[in-house]
Amino acid sequence: MKIITKIYLSIGFILLVFVFVTVAYFIQSNKVDNAIDEVLLSTEIIQANSNLQKAVLDAQAGMRGYLLSGKENYVEPYYAGVAEYLIELNILRKLNQSKPANIGYLNQIDQQFNNWNDSIASPLIEAKRNVNAGPKAQQEYNRLYYKTYTREEGKTRIDRIRYFTDLIEKVETRNKKALVGKLKTSQNLTDLLSLGLTVLAVIIGIATALLLGKTIKKRILSMQKLASNLARGNFEMKLTDHDHDELSSLSADMNVMAQKLQNSFAHLKKMNQELDQFAYVVSHDLKAPLRAINNLAEWIDEDIGETTPEIRKNLSLMRGRVHRLENLINGILAYSRIGRTKIEQNTFDLRELLQEITESLAPLPNQKIIIPTEPLQIQTEKILLQQVLVNLISNGLKYNNKPNAEVSVSAELNGKNYLIRVADNGPGIPPEYHEKIFGVFQTIEARDTIESTGIGLAIVKKIIEEKHGAIRVDSEPGQGTTFSFTWPLSQPVVLAPI
Template sequence: MKIITKIYLSIGFILLVFGFVTFAYFKQSQKVAKSIEQVLLSSEIIQTNSNLQHAVVNAQNGLRGFLLSGKENFLEPYYAGMASYLIELSLLKNLNRDKPDNINYLNQVDLEFNRWNDSVAAPIIQAKREVNTSEKARQHYNHLFYQSYSQEEGKIKIDTIQYFTGLIQKAETTNKNAQVAILKISQDRTDLLGIALTILALIIGVATALLLGKTIKRRISSMQNLASNLARENFDITLTDDYHDELSSLSADMNVMAKKLQQSFASLNKMNQELDQFAYVVSHDLKAPLRAINNLAEWINEDIGETTPDIRKNLSLMRGRVHRLENLINGILAYARIGRTKIEQTTFEFGDLLQEIAESLVLPPGFNFIFPTESLLITTEKILLQQVMVNLISNAIKYNNKSNGQVTVTAQEHGAVYLISVADNGPGIPQEYHEKIFGVFQTIEARDTIESTGIGLAIVKKIIEEKHGAIRVDSEPNQGTTFSFTWPIMLPVTVAHSQTALIHE
């Protein structure tokens, strides 16, 4: 199975779990909302039922006050109770439209209340108003009063009303308490379910991330190990991957790459060996006849005795051409070998290197060689830097046309490189030749004027570029020439520590 498929499945499963959590929350929320709705409905029914009871009591109290005082203003609570009763009864019936038992209770309440009002309250109120009009009216009032209060006809009807409203009150209180209990259970279940599913999703997510991360990290580490071995030219290592996914394809490609690199390096080493052998054979086969020609020219010069100056000049010119050709062969071999051999780095004093070069060169009379005055430790391949400096300095001496010739060498650290310059007071180089002089076999002077192979500066440029440096020439005719180049700074640990100690002191 592909890694991306595993990732998609893992994420999909986690999303599925969270989707289920959301759905469960939604369903539980619906239950909670329904329970809250039922609790609120029961609370409203209870409150409205209490208001209905209060309206009945107000009507009853208003009736009693009027009967005791005979004053009409005492009937205000009665009329207010009657009006409030009708309003609350209508509200109760609307609230209980889905509760048939409560509707039946309310019908009984309404029946009994109307009976109380029609058979008790309304007749006795009218009789009370007419009680003083005649003896017959007084007797009628006394009869109604006796029936209502002595026989408790009115009380029985009011008690019946209170009984049915009490049933409603009890039923709704019980329902309210039950819904509150259900609501609490729903909330607890919702919380537990949410916590459990969230923990499950987190466990699955963490486990999946760890499993995939560990698998991918281990395999990537193997690839990094292979890449490191390839960088160290160790091509024997291979990757084994049986997962059959994207990284497996990458591992297979890296194995193929390692094998091809191994074949390429083996072929390259073989070609280099053959090239070295060829160069050795060619140089040996070419140098042998050159030496023979040189020896022959010397023997002829010795044997001819006194002869014309032209003949001796031609023999000298022949020997010069032979030496030039031999130097040219050596230069070509040196140029071809640059960058192909591993040279050990050493730490040395730059001034000492210049002193060795000066002692190895033959300086013309009156020629001045100026060294840097400051000490400069350099860690690099000494032989390469020596070859660069020898070529630049020897060129400055060879081509100088002044009787008081001078070569000045400067060197300083410049960021991550050394900036080294070789300046002379010679004839200078025209602008159009500044790039041409670095080409192989390129010279400014005619070869017959100054013996030169035209390969020295090409070797200099190739060495500097192999070290990831750069070289440039600043010169004008009759203004001297300055070659400036950069050389990377590579400080060894021991040198770095000694410098740090000096700084602290």
């Protein structure tokens, strides 16, 4: 299975858990909302039932007050209680539409209240108003009063009303308590479910991430180890991966790359061995005939004695060509060996190195080499820097056409590099030759005019570039020449022996 598929499945599973959490929370929230609605309904029923009881008591109290005082203002609570009763009864019927038992109780309450009002309260009030109309009116009032209070018919009906209202209150109070408990349970269950599923999703996510991360990390570390081995030149290591995913393909590609590098390295090693063999042949087999030719020319020159100047000139020219060819061979060998073997670094004073170079070049009386007066410690391959400076300084003297030739060398630290300049007061170099002079076998003057192999500046540039430095030339005809090059503070380079 591909890694991206594993990641998608893991994310999908986590999302599925969160969806389940959301749905479960939604369902429980609906249950909580329904429970809250039922609690609020029971509360409203209890309140309306209490208001109904109060209305009945107000009606009863108003009737009694009027019967005792006979004053009309005392009967007003009766009428207000009857009106309030009708309002609260209507409210209770609406609130209890889904509760048949309560509707039955309300019907009983309404029946008892209507009987009390129609047969007791209303007739008594009317009889009280007409009590002074005559003996019959007084007799009727006494009958009704006796029926109400002596036989307690009024009290019986009021007690029945109170009984049913108490039933409604008890039922709704009990129902409210049950709903409140159910509500708390639902809330707790919702919180626990949400928390539990969320924690589960987080645990699954972390476990999946750790598992995938550990697997991927282990395989990536193996690839990193392979890359490190390749960087160190160990091409034998191979990766083993059977997961058949993107990293497996990458591992296979790295194995192929390692194999190709191993083959290329073996081929390069073989080519280097052949090049070393060629250098040995050139160094020993080609130089020997050249030395023999040179010795033979010297013997002929000694044996012929006095002869024409032209013959001596030709012999001298022949020896010069032999020396040039030998120098050319040495230059080619020096150029080819750059970058193939590590050279030990040394710490030395640049000023002392320039003094050694000055002594080895042995400038003529009209030639002057100016070196820095301040010491500058350098840690690098001394032989390479010496080869660069010897070529540049010797060129500055060799090609200088001034009566008093001068070559000055300066050096300074420039960031992570040494900036070294070699300037002369010679004839200068035309701009069109500024790049060509660094090519192999390139010279400005004819070789018969000034002895040169044309490979010195090519060696200089290659050494500097192997050190990851850069060289440039600033010159105009008649204004001298300045070679400026950078030399890293400490950067190893390799050089193959001849």
